[in-house]
Amino acid sequence: xxxxxxxxxxxxxxxxxxxxxxxxxxxxxxxxxxxxxxxxxxxxxxxxxxxxxxxxxxxxxxxxxxxxxxxxxxxxxxxxxxxxxxxxxxxxxxxxxxxxxxxxxxxxxxxxxxxxxxxxxxxxxxxxxxxxxxxxxxxxxxxxxxxxxxxxxxxxxxxxxxxxxxxxxxxxxxxxxxxxxxxxxxxxxxxxxxxxxxxxxxxxxxxxxxxxxxxxxxxxxxxxxxxxxxxxxxxxxxxxxxxxxxxxxxxxxxxxxxxxxxxxxxxxxxxxxxxxxxxxxxxxxxxxxxxxxxxxxxxxxxxxxxxxxxxxxxxxxxxxxxxxxxxxxxxxxxxxxxxxxxxxxxxxxxxxxxxxxxxxxxxxxxxxxxxxxxxxxxxxxxxxxxxxxxxxxxxxxxxxxxxxxxxxxxxxxxxxxxxxxxxxxxxxxxxxxxxxxxxxxxxxxxxxxxxxxxxxxxxxxxxxxxxxxxxxxxxxxxxxxxxxxxxxxxxxxxxxxxxxxxxxxxxxxxxxxxxxxxxxxxxxxxxxxxxxxxxxxxxxxxxxxxxxxxxxxxxxxxxxxxxxxxxxxxxxxxxxxxxxxxxxxxxxxxxxxxxxxxxxxxxxxxxxxxxxxxxxxxxxxxxxxxxxxx
Numbered sequence: 238x239x240x241x242x243x244x245x246x247x248x249x250x251x252x253x254x255x256x257x258x259x260x261x262x263x264x265x266x267x268x269x270x271x272x273x274x275x276x277x278x279x280x281x282x283x284x285x286x287x288x289x290x291x292x293x294x295x296x297x298x299x300x301x302x303x304x305x306x307x308x309x310x311x312x313x314x315x316x317x318x319x320x321x322x323x324x325x326x327x328x329x330x331x332x333x334x335x336x337x338x339x340x341x342x343x344x345x346x347x348x349x350x351x352x353x354x355x356x357x358x359x360x361x362x363x364x365x366x367x368x369x370x371x372x373x374x375x376x377x378x379x380x381x382x383x384x385x386x387x388x389x390x391x392x393x394x395x396x397x398x399x400x401x402x403x404x405x406x407x408x409x410x411x412x413x414x415x416x417x418x419x420x421x422x423x424x425x426x427x428x429x430x431x432x433x434x435x436x437x438x439x440x441x442x443x444x445x446x447x448x449x450x451x452x453x454x455x456x457x458x459x460x461x462x463x464x465x466x467x468x469x470x471x472x473x474x475x476x477x478x479x480x481x482x483x484x485x486x487x488x489x490x491x492x493x494x495x496x497x498x499x500x501x502x503x504x505x506x507x508x509x510x511x512x513x514x515x516x517x518x519x520x521x522x523x524x525x526x527x528x529x530x531x532x533x534x535x536x537x538x539x540x541x542x543x544x545x546x547x548x549x550x551x552x553x554x555x556x557x558x559x560x561x562x563x564x565x566x567x568x569x570x571x572x573x574x575x576x577x578x579x580x581x582x583x584x585x586x587x588x589x590x591x592x593x594x595x596x597x598x599x600x601x602x603x604x605x606x607x608x609x610x611x612x613x614x615x616x617x618x619x620x621x622x623x624x625x626x627x628x629x630x631x632x633x634x635x636x637x638x639x640x641x642x643x644x645x646x647x648x649x650x651x652x653x654x655x656x657x658x659x660x661x662x663x664x665x666x667x668x669x670x671x672x673x674x675x676x677x678x679x680x681x682x683x684x685x686x687x688x689x690x691x692x693x694x695x696x697x698x699x700x701x702x703x704x705x706x707x708x709x710x711x712x713x714x715x716x717x718x719x720x721x722x723x724x725x726x727x728x729x730x731x732x733x734x735x736x737x738x739x740x741x742x743x744x745x746x747x748x749x750x751x752x753x754x755x756x757x758x759x760x761x762x763x764x765x766x767x768x769x770x771x772x773x774x775x776x777x778x779x780x781x782x783x784x785x786x787x788x789x790x791x792x793x794x795x796x797x798x799x800x801x802x803x804x805x806x807x808x809x810x811x812x813x814x815x816x817x818x819x820x821x822x823x824x825x826x827x828x829x830x831x832x833x834x835x836x837x838x839x840x841x842x843x844x845x846x847x848x849x850x851x852x853x854x855x856x857x858x859x860x861x862x863x864x865x866x867x
Contacts, residue, residue, distance in 0.1 A: 261333045264304075266297035268333055269325040276362040280551070285325070290318040291520050292472045292542055299538055300326045300447060302334045307442065307536045311449040312464040314543040314580035316552040319449055323412050324359050326447060327392060332365045335390035336409035336440075339433055343418035345383075345396035351414075352382050352394050360385075397429035404432050409440040416450040416459045430459075451576050453714075455584035456799050467539025468527035472546060474519040479507035482524070485545040487579065490558050500555040513549050520546060543580030552578075566637065566766045567827065568748040569715050584799075591750050591786075593779040599756075600771040600779075606643050608632040609770075610671040613838040614824060615642065618816030619660065619683040620809045621692060624648065626656055628663060629813035630678070633821050635834040637752075640770040642668065644778060644810065651688045657695050664699060674841035680824055682707045682816040685737060693725055693735050705823070706737045707816060711801075713741035716822035738819070745815040746785060746801055753783070781810035 263271075266287055273285035287294050296319075299306040313319045330338050340356075342348040360366045369387045371380050379386040383394040395402030397419035404426065411433045413419075419429045426432060430448070437444035450460035473482040483505050491510060492500040501510040511519075525540065527533055544552050557578060564570035575583045608615065612632035620627045626647040632640040645663065649656035668676045685692045685706045696704045710718070720736035752767040771779075784805040818826075829837070 262303060263333055264298050264301040265326055265329040266294050266301070268329040269297060272332065272363060272365040273325055273328060273359075274362045274364075275321075276358040278358065285321070288521065289548060291523060292525075292546055293318060293322045295525050296322055296540055297325060300329070300445065302443075302445070305535045306538050307444055308446045308448070308538075310460070310463050310467055310537070310539040311447075312452055312460045312539070312541045312580060313449060314451060315577045316544045316547040317542050317580075319542070320355070320414070323414055323447060323449060324355060326410075326412065327356070328359060328363060328366055330390070330410055331369055331387045331392070335388055337390055337406055338392040338410040339403075339406070339408040339412070339436060340392055340394045341397050341403070341411070341413045341419075341429060341433060342394075343396065343415050344398050345402075347415075348394045348396050349382055356385075356392075356394070397423065400424040400426050400432070403429060403436070406436065407439045408436045409444055411437060411444075411446045413446070413448050414450070416448055416463075417453045417461075418450070419459065451580065452582040453576060454572075454799070455582040457712075458582040461582040464539045464541060466532070467537055468529045468531075468533035470525045470527050470538065470540045472523050472540075472542060473526045474523040474546075476504040476507060476509065477511060477515045477519065478509040479504060481506040482526070484526075487545060487557065487561060490554055492555070492558060497555040497559045500553075500558050502554065513553055513555070516549050516554075520548075541580060544578045568744055568751075572714055572744075591753055591783040593776065593783045596753060596771065596779045596782065597776055600773050603770070603772055604671075605772060606630075606668060608642055608668055608670045608676055609634070609640055610674075611635065611638075611838065612640060612642075612670060612676070613834055614679040614821075615668060615676055616817045616820035616824065617663070617678055617681040618813040618818070618820065619681060620812045620816070621651055621684055621687040622809070623651060623687065626651060626660055627809040627813055628660070629810065629817055630663075630668075631814065631817040631821070633826055635831060635838075636764075636766045636768075637826060638764060638766070638768050638770070639818075641772065641814075644774065644813070651691060657691060660695065661699070664703060669844050670841070673844040675844045676841055678703075680705065680820040682738075682740070682820040682823075684709065684812065684816060690725070690727070693723075697733075697735060701736065705820065706735065707740045707819060708737050709742035709812075709815075710739045711743045713739055714744060715741050716745065716827070717741065717819050738823075740816065740819045742812075742815055743801060745818055746811065747787070749811075749814060749818070750783075750787075777807070778810050780805050781807045782814065784808035784811055 269285050270287055275282050275285055281289065287297065296309060296311065298304060299309045300322075311319055327338060327340065330336060340348070340351075342351055360370055370385050378384070385392050393402070393406060393408070397403070397413075397416075400423045403423060413430060413433060416430065421428070423429050423432060434446060437446065448460065448463060452458040452461045455461065471484045473484050475482050481504070485502065489503045489505060490500055491503050501512055503510055544557055545554070560574055560578060564574040572583045575581050603609075609632065611634045613634060615630055615632050617628055617630050628645045628647070629641060630643040630645075632642050634640070647656045647659045649659075651657075664678055664681055666678065668678075670676055681704045683692050683696065683704060683706055685708050692706050696706045705720075707717070718739035718741075720738045722734045723737050724731050725733045725735055749769075752769055755765045755768050757764050757768065784803055785801045785808055786804050787799050788802050790800050825833070
């Protein structure tokens with residue numbers, strides 16, 4: 238306390254007093270409702286009010302420094318306001334409980350964007366904060382894009398892909414947002430959560446960690462697994478008619494067919510239909526209820542919230558149910574909807590096992606190599622083995638309905654040129670549709686997993702407008718990804734580059750197996766969207782098409798995940814169909830309007846049989862080749 242000549246050093250006294258000052262009694266929620274202002278760019282600029290999203294109030298109470306909770310876990314959807322909850326907590330720490338704070342996003346780039354668009358604007362729009370953090374100036378190391386000092390503390394902002402950022406300073410508070418997008422291991426040093434939590438050890442019971450994320454796939458989702466270890470708190474709201482409390486679930490929404498504006502929520506107790514206008518009152522009177530209260534130890538709490546609870550001005554039930562219906566037959570959309578709107582980890586439907594016998598019996602008689610009149614374009618999927626190429630030609634129709642037009646096997650050593658010459662003949666072939674339209678093969682997708690150099694040679698020879706090399710990726714949540722440039726080497730020397738497309742094979746298998754179960758309505762003859770037509774073929778084809786099944790396995794870390802396992806040795810028909818489907822997606826299968834489908838179907842030249850050509854030639858009125866040119 239004294240300097241070298243006996244005088245009191247008042248700066249040391251101030252630091253000592255700060256160190257023994259107890260934590261404030263004001264809560265994070267009270268601070269936000271009193272001091273926080275939202276910027277003009279916000280959906281609701283001006284003074285913050287937790288009354289607008291009442292379900293965040295208890296969560297913010299848990300983040301208050303006097304609360305015993307050391308870890309708060311939130312599994313959430315978008316449109317729920319939880320991002321502002323994290324920002325409120327940071328503002329509260331800066332103003333009321335200053336201490337070292339670590340803020341983590343999936344990548345450095347995302348963290349920089351968050352700092353510029355959210356943190357900086359929060360500080361600028363909230364007087365209580367901009368008075369404590371200096372305005373950033375060049376060479377001012379106390380306030381940079383990813384590091385900001387305030388009296389008796391700092392906030393360090395890092396990406397989960399940065400081992401140095403996660404393994405340096407000791408911190409009391411950690412906020413980890415969108416944890417499901419973090420790498421499984423940070424540069425081989427362990428999980429981001431583990432590295433960050435290690436930084437809090439010196440603060441003992443005074444530490445506090447906040448984990449939030451929208452989930453991804455079941456068995457792989459970090460936030461889903463963490464949430465399931467907690468007491469699992471769900472927000473229950475009272476029915477405005479009977480007063481009984483219940484958790485909101487999408488299955489209880491009722492509406493008139495084709496009119497989403499009529500969406501209402503059916504009370505599970507009294508069965509009354511609750512209009513959207515009651516939602517605000519229901520939310521205000523809501524309460525958090527633990528599904529497993531016996532698991533709660535006062536240190537860790539888990540919360541779940543999704544878009545069913547979103548304020549009506551943000552996201553009404555009518556929009557939710559519309560998006561649910563629109564995603565029903567589109568697996569990528571369904572995954573996004575499940576994750577970002579329902580806040581749930583996507584799980585492949587039960588019963589994805591498929592018996593080949595049922596498909597064999599469902600096959601019908603139709604002329605081989607003859608596309609239906611409604612087929613708009615053809616694609617091919619090619620699987621490469623050591624001693625053969627297997628190829629399926631698929632016709633695609635409006636409504637994602639498909640027809641297996643042909644399945645061929647070219648026997649021969651695939652490291653030699655002969656089989657590739659035969660494949661070239663198929664690429665150059667045309668098919669005569671039932672209405673005599675001449676159809677070329679629109680696009681061929683070839684797997685690069687075997688004899689890769691030969692695949693590259695073939696693709697380069699014919700060009701990406703006709704042939705695309707593909708590589709299957711199990712974790713890809715889209716039908717295909719942007720191509721990557723791959724170096725081509727011969728005799729150890731680079732001789733060029735080629736683009737290779739990633740294909741979401743797990744996603745494609747899930748979609749296909751769902752579609753294979755569909756049946757034509759026996760009474761009305763209506764063909765369901767995505768229905769697959771197959772001709773009578775050998776049983777081996779149908780066994781190969783259903784050769785895999787989705788099974789749950791335990792990972793090395795002890796968590797449950799799903800993997801595709803073979804139940805039959807030969808799965809080439811399944812692979813070929815998925816590559817042909819990926820090619821169809823690249824052409825536009827999932828994007829086209831009905832008008833576009835009609836134009837594509839009508840654009841082909843008509844094949845004129847030889848016996849009637851003279852009659853056609855003598856006609857004084859020339860015929861147009863298709864409606865496309867009208």
